[in-house]
Amino acid sequence: MRGRGAKFGRKKDEAIAALLSSRALRMPRAQSVSTPILLLRWLAIPEFRDAYRVARREGVQQSVARMQQATGAAAITILKIMTDPSSPPAVKLRAAECVFDRAIQGVELDDIEARVAALEDAAAANGTPRR
Secondary structure, three states: OOOOOHHHHHHHHHHHHHHHHOOOOOOOOOOOOOOHHHHHHHHOOHHHHHHHHHHHHHHHHHHHHHHHHOHHHHHHHHHHHHHOOOOOHHHHHHHHHHHHHHHHHHHHHHHHHHHHHHHHHHHHHOOOOOO
């Protein structure tokens, strides 16, 4: 964003924040962005679009991290529902299916990681650098 001065950086950050916080499908209105047309123009600038994409990715990564932190509580909840004698049978069945699904996914992920590691080791042995 060279040639636009120091104010453009602040305005760009405010516009990205407005885009990230907007719940509506229409273009948000930031204090620094007088019209949605200006925002559309900025979105046409690769550097602005890339900064917006990075900010969105960071927001999603933070949300995923929060969800991962809650997996222990989620597992306890599912197991409580599954073993609660007062839970309806359909609810117990769904909780049990959830436990099986997650356990199987974990095993499959471990298998895939082992296969990828073996492929990378074989490639390294053949002189192909690891990524």
